[in-house]
Amino acid sequence: MAEILALGISHYPPLSGKDDRMAGILKRMLRNPDLPEHLRTPSGWPAEMRAEWGIDEGTASAARHRSALVGWMEKTRAALDDFNPDFVLIWGDDQYENFREDIIPPYCISAYEKFAFSPPVDNVWGETDKTYEVPGHRAAAKLLATRLLEAGFDTAYAYKPLHHELGHAFTNAVFYLDYARRGFPYPIVPFAVNCYGRKVVSQRGGVPRFDTAGAAAELDPPAPAPWRLFDLGAATARILAESPYRVALLASSGWSHAFLTGKNHFLWPDTPADRAMYEALRSANYKAWRGYSGQSVEDSGQQEILNWMCLAGALSALDRAPKETGFVDTWIFNSSKAFLIAPP
Numbered sequence: 072m073a074e075i076l077a078l079g080i081s082h083y084p085p086l087s088g089k090d091d092r093m094a095g096i097l098k099r100m101l102r103n104p105d106l107p108e109h110l111r112t113p114s115g116w117p118a119e120m121r122a123e124w125g126i127d128e129g130t131a132s133a134a135r136h137r138s139a140l141v142g143w144m145e146k147t148r149a150a151l152d153d154f155n156p157d158f159v160l161i162w163g164d165d166q167y168e169n170f171r172e173d174i175i176p177p178y179c180i181s182a183y184e185k186f187a188f189s190p191p192v193d194n195v196w197g198e199t200d201k202t203y204e205v206p207g208h209r210a211a212a213k214l215l216a217t218r219l220l221e222a223g224f225d226t227a228y229a230y231k232p233l234h235h236e237l238g239h240a241f242t243n244a245v246f247y248l249d250y251a252r253r254g255f256p257y258p259i260v261p262f263a264v265n266c267y268g269r270k271v272v273s274q275r276g277g278v279p280r281f282d283t284a285g286a287a288a289e290l291d292p293p294a295p296a297p298w299r300l301f302d303l304g305a306a307t308a309r310i311l312a313e314s315p316y317r318v319a320l321l322a323s324s325g326w327s328h329a330f331l332t333g334k335n336h337f338l339w340p341d342t343p344a345d346r347a348m349y350e351a352l353r354s355a356n357y358k359a360w361r362g363y364s365g366q367s368v369e370d371s372g373q374q375e376i377l378n379w380m381c382l383a384g385a386l387s388a389l390d391r392a393p394k395e396t397g398f399v400d401t402w403i404f405n406s407s408k409a410f411l412i413a414p415p
């Protein structure tokens with residue numbers, strides 16, 4: 072009989088690197104030629120930010136940040152192991168990986184037979200030639216695509232990668248849920264979402280480009296509307312609740328990103344906006360989530376929260392409140408990270 076476990080984690084890329092490089096994105100944003108002069112050095116920063124930067128450019132804080140994140144990853148992994156799913160469906164952003172100039176779908180289900188991918192170079196695990204081989208679940212992916220299309224959700228699907236073996240939202244989810252390197256035995260169904268919208272091609276789904284070509288780039292059309300992704304997540308949960316499978320639904324992403332938050336000069340994330348969303352999620356106020364506008368998402372650099380919009384829709388459809396949630400904030404490590412565990 073079908074059962075659903077709902078989970079949310081971050082896929083923060085610098086977690087796979089070493090502590091002295093964890094503030095790398097901030098260091099890059101400090102090279103913005105348009106950055107106001109007073110923000111170029113810590114003396115002009117908010118006091119909390121200066122404290123987190125400390126006297127070692129954030130290295131000691133990075134160890135604390137890592138320990139908080141890894142603690143939540145372990146907790147999430149324990150919930151996953153307790154549940155023992157037939158597969159893990161992962162909502163994650165495609166940052167100019169398979170969504171490129173030749174096609175930008177609103178979202179796409181990967182119905183592959185299997186996935187093979189490696190950790191980035193110079194990683195924290197000291198792995199130099201390791202390849203992860205994780206099975207897909209084509210039958211379940213096809214069933215989900217079929218039922219979504221029948222329900223009026225025009226989902227794209229794919230049987231093989233277009234440009235990139237597997238996006239970082241999915242690979243990092245596996246690397247971090249297996250942070251202790253005990254192995255990852257569950258098949259995955261990556262469900263990629265065009266979270267970056269206006270910046271998916273123009274900014275290559277990444278940090279702002281400060282060169283003339285990048286600065287002059289015309290924005291793309293927007294991401295799918297938040298309410299539509301909420302409804303997509305709800306429909307996904309309803310369909311899978313009637314399927315023969317035990318499914319873990321996993322949202323993989325940080326929330327507000329400094330490098331997407333223009334009002335903070337790309338230096339720190341919009342933590343107050345994230346906290347408001349976190350409180351709504353914690354109290355199962357899903358109406359607040361569905362009512363959140365695409366404009367608010369962009370203004371607060373919360374493009375990646377759209378993955379969690381699918382998760383919020385799923386929780387709403389399942390009429391389920393989270394059992395455990397966590398919020399890890401930061402000034403210097405680019406993004407707020409949220410965690411959620413909602414067992415059946």
Ligand SMILES: [Fe+2]
Nearest residue numbers: 164166240375
């Ligand atoms: Fe991402």
